[in-house]
Amino acid sequence: MQLSEAYETVDHALSAKKLLLVIGTCQVKYSGRATSKLAKGDRLVIVKSDGSFLVHQNKGLAAINYQPPKGRLSCELNDTLILRATRKQPRELLEVIFSKISFAGAYTINDDRSLQIFGTEKDLAKLLMQDLSVLEPGLTSTKQESKSKRGFIDIFARDKKGNPVLIEVKRRTAGLKAVTQLKRYVEETNKRKNQEVRGILCAPGISKNALIMLEREGLEYCRLDYDAHTSDTKIKGLIKKQKRLKEFFV
Amino acid sequence: MQLSEAYETVDHALSAKKLLLVIGTCQVKYSGRATSKLAKGDRLVIVKSDGSFLVHQNKGLAAINYQPPKGRLSCELNDTLILRATRKQPRELLEVIFSKISFAGAYTINDDRSLQIFGTEKDLAKLLMQDLSVLEPGLTSTKQESKSKRGFIDIFARDKKGNPVLIEVKRRTAGLKAVTQLKRYVEETNKRKNQEVRGILCAPGISKNALIMLEREGLEYCRLDYDAHTSDTKIKGLIKKQKRLKEFFV
DNA sequence: GCGATCAGCGGCACG
DNA sequence: CGTGCCGTTGATCGC
Numbered sequence A, B: 001m002q003l004s005e006a007y008e009t010v011d012h013a014l015s016a017k018k019l020l021l022v023i024g025t026c027q028v029k030y031s032g033r034a035t036s037k038l039a040k041g042d043r044l045v046i047v048k049s050d051g052s053f054l055v056h057q058n059k060g061l062a063a064i065n066y067q068p069p070k071g072r073l074s075c076e077l078n079d080t081l082i083l084r085a086t087r088k089q090p091r092e093l094l095e096v097i098f099s100k101i102s103f104a105g106a107y108t109i110n111d112d113r114s115l116q117i118f119g120t121e122k123d124l125a126k127l128l129m130q131d132l133s134v135l136e137p138g139l140t141s142t143k144q145e146s147k148s149k150r151g152f153i154d155i156f157a158r159d160k161k162g163n164p165v166l167i168e169v170k171r172r173t174a175g176l177k178a179v180t181q182l183k184r185y186v187e188e189t190n191k192r193k194n195q196e197v198r199g200i201l202c203a204p205g206i207s208k209n210a211l212i213m214l215e216r217e218g219l220e221y222c223r224l225d226y227d228a229h230t231s232d233t234k235i236k237g238l239i240k241k242q243k244r245l246k247e248f249f250v
Numbered sequence C: 001g002c003g004a005t006c007a008g009c010g011g012c013a014c015g
Numbered sequence D: 001c002g003t004g005c006c007g008t009t010g011a012t013c014g015c
Helices: A005-018 A121-130 A174-191 A208-216 B003-016 B121-130 B176-193 B208-216 B244-248
Strands: A020-029 A037-049 A053-056 A065-067 A070-076 A081-087 A094-105 A116-118 A141-147 A152-158 A166-171 A196-203 A218-228 A235-239 B019-031 B035-045 B051-058 B065-067 B072-077 B081-087 B090-107 B116-118 B140-144 B155-158 B164-169 B198-203 B221-229 B233-242
Touching: A005 A020, A005 A081, A005 A208, A005 B164, A020 A065, A020 B019, A020 B081, A037 A094, A037 B019, A037 B140, A053 A094, A065 A081, A065 A094, A094 B090, A121 A166, A121 A218, A141 A196, A152 B233, A174 B176, A174 B208, A208 A218, A235 B116, B003 B019, B003 B072, B003 B081, B035 B081, B035 B090, B065 B081, B065 B090, B065 B116, B065 B164, B121 B155, B121 B164, B121 B221, B121 B233, B176 B198, B208 B221
Parallel strands: A166 A196, A196 A218, B164 B198, B198 B221
Antiparallel strands: A020 A037, A020 A094, A037 A053, A037 B116, A053 A065, A070 A081, A081 A094, A116 B035, A141 A152, A152 A166, A218 A235, B019 B035, B019 B090, B035 B051, B051 B065, B072 B081, B081 B090, B140 B155, B155 B164, B221 B233
16 A cells, blocks of 8 residues: 555544554653654554544553554655654654555444443442351441542451441552551551451462461451353352461450 | 455454454443443444554543453354454453444554653652652662562652652652652661661642642652653752651751 | 462442 | 452463
């Protein structure tokens, strides 16, 4: 395909805010929050009508270079065909320099539907909150997702003794981050309430290091078995880890 | 475009492991780590030769549905054209059901180049380590990114008194997470070394809450001004926050 | 393979 | 707008 022919397509697509696809040999330069260079090779460029700009190699899920929506788009034809996406705040420039074009096409796309998704962390927390007694007898929920000044916690509950219990739900194997996050919430709450505050981490798994740290901090872990293969996610089981040592001596 | 014609293109692209583009009206179903549904609308589907499968709407940078490389791909033609990407471990299914096709194309892409990127957190840490004295007189680096049992620290140094100093570098405004991370490293090191361990957070900014927590924990903050607009990233300035209170009374 | 972390993270929700 | 955090996070690197 001639560069000039591609230029017509590109220029029209940008001004008409159509979906633009370009395949060809190009080098890519990015300068902004970071700087990157990508030497000559064949890639796919996508420009969406909201200004989203994507450069894809023929492997991997993630775009190799990109520029977020709402930027300024332009194109230029000399002995190469250049596509640019710029923005200020932060000041950034993405430049794709095509020396050869295999394909260029512009399309009108009608789509007003948005994704319905099930089995998120929020969904799991909601499910769990519906019957906290399966986690521990006497546990009653106060509120879900108290998104307050200092961070947030998934479930705020009280145990049968009336002590506050913070429950953090993770949809994946919990790591050190999850434990430090829970620890921080517990410490914050502890400071505010000046009561013994418990923290329970509910996740389908926990890493070795995370478990060590969790136990050292006096926090608790509960294995959360769930199935997210259907739109009504189900909790299949809750297996509480052996209680922390000090509880044996009460 | 006829569905049957598109089917030929798709089937050929999948078996020949070409880059495949399809635009058309479809609904999308996903079941696996979560479950999602996307009602009928016009979208772009990309299948890469490594098996990466992407469904894009005409807005936003991120794919609305996807499936990672190395999965199994298949297509089927009835009164609709169905593209499937499945995998086990975890067991997942992504299904795109086309009722209409606007465009389908298969391409051979040659690209063996990879991205060179500059201005990453690692780059900043390396730069900073080259002359720690600008951060504080007498500060000398021991090693970069010393790997401890739990997580990493960017720079391990000692101050003029010989006390260990852990330096965590962030390329963006630091939040609560950065502080808790540094805190954890400092605590771990403290436990191991049984010495007074200092922690310095270097970032272009810090959030209000993060600063409060940092100061309460006796950690230090240093504003890191840098310019990442060129491939040789430069540190423009380091502004140390006023030292913590207790140092005034030494 | 698991584990921990970064990412030009993106995207969303809330104050 | 900033702040915080989830994500079917993905991608990378060390073990």
